[in-house]
Amino acid sequence: MRVDVVSIFPDYLAPLDLSLAGRARAAGLLEVRVHDLRDWTHDRHRTVDDTPAGGGAGMVMKPEPWGEALDEVLGERSTLVVPTPAGRPFDQATARELATREHLVFACGRYEGIDQRVVDHYASRVEVREVSIGDYVLNGGEVAALVVVEAVARLLPGFMGNAESLAEESHEDGLLEYPVYTKPASWRGHDVPPVLQSGDHGAIAAWRHDAALRRTAERRPDLAHPARLVGHGGVELV
């Protein structure tokens, strides 16, 4: 997969050069390029923003530098990802979908966001996904781009050493993952649940399933479809 990120703060994307991209690059799975939007400006001040049409507070990112940048960076088969708090919620299903694409291009907004005509224009040329990483407002799209790239990259076939660990993770099956433990068996008076030390694989699987159901019902009732909330032996966990 190829990933291009366009931002006015390219240094913000430095973590992409660290472990994630490094590992994925070494494995030949991911190629990442970060671009400075200001490289596509033509005035002395390298201006990327202007006052909002219709008035109001703040500044809006001008369409011209974005148009020049995206004309250059997007290909015919690219997917343009635009982080915005007004986007559709980014979730594991979206990460799975994006992991099937060959080229993701991130347009990181700042200020009050990017002139909407940029999204409208490219929507007729390529797949465009406006995504929100949560119901809060960040200063810019860079952190959101890092979140999306990391969630997607770890789903690329061959990225995770142990693909099985992906299948059991939170949100993969619509449930939060069960609590996990390691050695020692007792720590500061807290014990690993005895069933996990029983060696009985059936009992362990049943305990984990019930624990995942209970956790989901308690913490994320919005995810907890009633049909899923029946534990082993038909026990109602809500």
Ligand code: SAM
């Ligand atoms: N005026 C915009 C609104 O109310 O929807 C908020 C703009 S925000 C201050 C600046 C940029 O941060 C956005 O263009 C977007 O790139 C990014 N951003 C902020 N919150 C985000 C979120 N929850 N998810 C994804 N991107 C976000």
